[in-house]
Amino acid sequence: MAQGKRCSIVIPTWNAGPLIERCLRSLKDHGEADRAEIVVVDDGSTDDTTSRIRAACPDSVLVRHDENRGFAAACNTGVTRASHDVVVLLNNDVTATGPFLDPLLSHFRDERVFAVNPRVYQSGDRRPGGGLVRGYLHCGLLRLRWAERESQRETGGLTLYANGAAMAVSRDKYLALGGFDTLYAPFYSEDLDLSYRAYLRGWTVRYEPGSRLDHDHGATIGSRHDQALIDRVSMRNRILFVWRNVRDGRYLVQHVFWMIARSLGGVLKGDPTVPGALADAARLRDAVMKRRRSDPVPVVSDREILRSTSRWAEREIRTERENRTARETAGPADGALERDA
Numbered sequence: 001m002a003q004g005k006r007c008s009i010v011i012p013t014w015n016a017g018p019l020i021e022r023c024l025r026s027l028k029d030h031g032e033a034d035r036a037e038i039v040v041v042d043d044g045s046t047d048d049t050t051s052r053i054r055a056a057c058p059d060s061v062l063v064r065h066d067e068n069r070g071f072a073a074a075c076n077t078g079v080t081r082a083s084h085d086v087v088v089l090l091n092n093d094v095t096a097t098g099p100f101l102d103p104l105l106s107h108f109r110d111e112r113v114f115a116v117n118p119r120v121y122q123s124g125d126r127r128p129g130g131g132l133v134r135g136y137l138h139c140g141l142l143r144l145r146w147a148e149r150e151s152q153r154e155t156g157g158l159t160l161y162a163n164g165a166a167m168a169v170s171r172d173k174y175l176a177l178g179g180f181d182t183l184y185a186p187f188y189s190e191d192l193d194l195s196y197r198a199y200l201r202g203w204t205v206r207y208e209p210g211s212r213l214d215h216d217h218g219a220t221i222g223s224r225h226d227q228a229l230i231d232r233v234s235m236r237n238r239i240l241f242v243w244r245n246v247r248d249g250r251y252l253v254q255h256v257f258w259m260i261a262r263s264l265g266g267v268l269k270g271d272p273t274v275p276g277a278l279a280d281a282a283r284l285r286d287a288v289m290k291r292r293r294s295d296p297v298p299v300v301s302d303r304e305i306l307r308s309t310s311r312w313a314e315r316e317i318r319t320e321r322e323n324r325t326a327r328e329t330a331g332p333a334d335g336a337l338e339r340d341a
Contacts, residue, residue, distance in 0.1 A: 007085075007105060007168070009036045010078030013092040014043040014068055017052040019216075024056035026095040033057055036088070036101065041078040044068035072180035072190045075164065079174050087174065091165040093216040095123065103210035104168040114203035115162035115169040115195060118211035119153055128153060129215050132207045134310040135160045137251050140258025141238045144192075145313070152312060159207040160309040161195035166213050173203060183244070183287060189237035196245050199305045200298040207312075228273075235277035243281070243288045248302040 009027065013020040020040065027033035038060040040053050044067045053062055063081055065074065079087050086108050088101065100118055107116045122129035132147040144160070147153050162169060164180070177197050180190040195205050242255050259278060266274040281288075 007036050007088055007101065008039055008082035008171075009033075009088045009090060010039045010041065010075065010082055011090045011092055012041045012043055012071055012074030012078060013045065013049060013053075014074070015045045015047045015049065016092050017045075017047050017049045020049060020092040021052040021056045023090065023092050023095055024053065024060070026097075028057060030096045030098055030100075032096055032099060032101055033059075037061065037083050039063065039078045039081055041065070041074040041081075043070070043074040070182065070185040071164070071187055072182045072185060076179035079169075079171060079179060082171060085171055086168055087171045088168045089164060089166070090213075091215065093123075094120075094166050095214045095216075097212060097214055100211040100213055101168075103208045107206050107208065108168075108170060112202070112204050113170065114173050114198035114205055115167050116206045116208050116211075117159050117162055118166050118168075118213050119207075119209045120163070120166055120213050120215050123214045123216040126214075129217055130163050130165065131159065131209075132157075132312055133160050133163075134313050135306055136310070137254060137306075139262065140242070140255040142192075142241060147312065153207075153209055155312070156207050156209055157312050158309045159205050159312075160306075161192045162205045164191035165215055165217070167191070173198065177201075181244075181291070183240060183284060183291070184237045186233065188234050189241050193241055193244060196241070196305065197295070199300055199309075200245070201296065202299040205309075231273050232277050232280070235273055236280040239277060239281040240284060240288060243285070244292060246302055247298060251302060 009032070011020065011023060024033065024038070024040075027038070038057055040057075040060050040062050042049055042053070042062060042064045044065045050062065050064075053060060061081065063077055065077065069077075075089055079089075086105055088104065104116045104118060107113050117131045119132075120130040121127065128146065128148050128150065130146060132153055133144055135142045135144050137143070174194070177194060179194070181193055182190075184190040184193060198205065239259070242252075246252060246255070259274075262274045263278055266272060
C-alpha cells in the first residue's frame with residue numbers, strides 16, 4: 001500500500017454464503033486481501049456462511065454473533081475488532097473489479113477527513129451506483145441526489161455521507177462518534193446519520209473517483225423484506241434523522257408542517273406509509289432526544305453542510321449553463337444548416 005500503510009477491511013454478513021464468498025474471492029483475485037487485515041462479522045448466520053468464509057479467505061478474522069443483531073451492530077463489532085487506523089467497510093454484495101485501496105488511503109493524511117467514498121457501480125448494467133451525493137430539505141425531509149452522469153463523477157470532492165456499503169473511515173473518529181447508531185435498525189440511514197454527525201464536529205467526507213467497486217444493490221435487503229416494510233422503515237428513519245441531527249430552526253418548522261400535511265394526505269389516500277412511519281418514530285422519541293442532548297455543540301451549521309457538499313452539482317449546472325450560452329451566441333452550426341436544407 002501507499003507509504004507502507006495497511007488497513008482493515010470489515011465485512012458484515014448474515015445468511016448470505018454465496019455473496020460473502022464472492023466478495024472475498026474478488027478481494028483475493030485483485031490482491032487486496034493480501035494487503036489488508038480481513039475481518040468478517042457473521043451476524044448469527046444459520047447457513048453455510050462460516051465454511052464459505054474459511055474456504056474463500058482462510059486468513060480472515062472471523063467474529064461471530066450468537067444471534068442476528070443487525071447491520072449497524074455487526075459493523076460496530078467489526079470496527080472495534082479491527083487492528084488498523086483506517087477501516088474499509090464493505091457490504092457482502094460488493095465486489096472488487098481491481099485494486100482500490102491505495103486511492104482511498106491517501107486521503108487520511110488530512111486529519112480533518114472522517115471517511116472516503118469510492119466510485120461505485122451497480123453490478124450488471126454498470127450504471128453509477130453511489131459515491132458522490134448531495135442533499136437538500138424537501139417536504140420536511142432530507143432528499144438525497146446522487147451523481148448519475150460519469151462527467152459528474154470524474155472529479156473528487158466533498159460528498160454528503162459515507163455509504164455503509166463501501167467506505168473507508170478513520171477508526172478513531174468512528175469510535176468517537178459511537179459508530180453506527182442502532183436506533184435506525186434494521187436498515188437504512190445509519191451511514192447518513194454517522195457522516196452528518198462527523199460534519200457537525202468539523203470533519204469531512206470525501207469522494208475518490210480513482211477507487212472503483214461494484215455493488216449488487218438490494219441483493220440482501222430486497223430479498224428478505226417486502227417493499228411495504230422497506231418503504232415504512234426508510235420513511236421512519238428519514239424522520240428520525242431530522243429529529244436526531246437538524247438544528248436549523250427554519251428547517252425544523254418546515255419539517256413539522258410537512259409531517260402534518262403528509263400524514264393527513266396519507267390518511268386521505270389510504271396510504272399508511274407516512275402516518276405509520278411517524279407513529280413508529282414517535283415511539284423512539286425519548287431515545288432520540290437523549291442522544292441529541294448528549295451531542296457536543298455543532299461547529300458547522302446545517303446550511304453549510306448541505307451547501308459545501310452540493311458544490312459538485314453546482315459546477316455541473318454552471319458548466320451546462322455556460323455551454324448553452326456559448327451555443328446560443330455562436331448560432332447554428334454549419335452541419336445543422338446543411339441538415340435543415
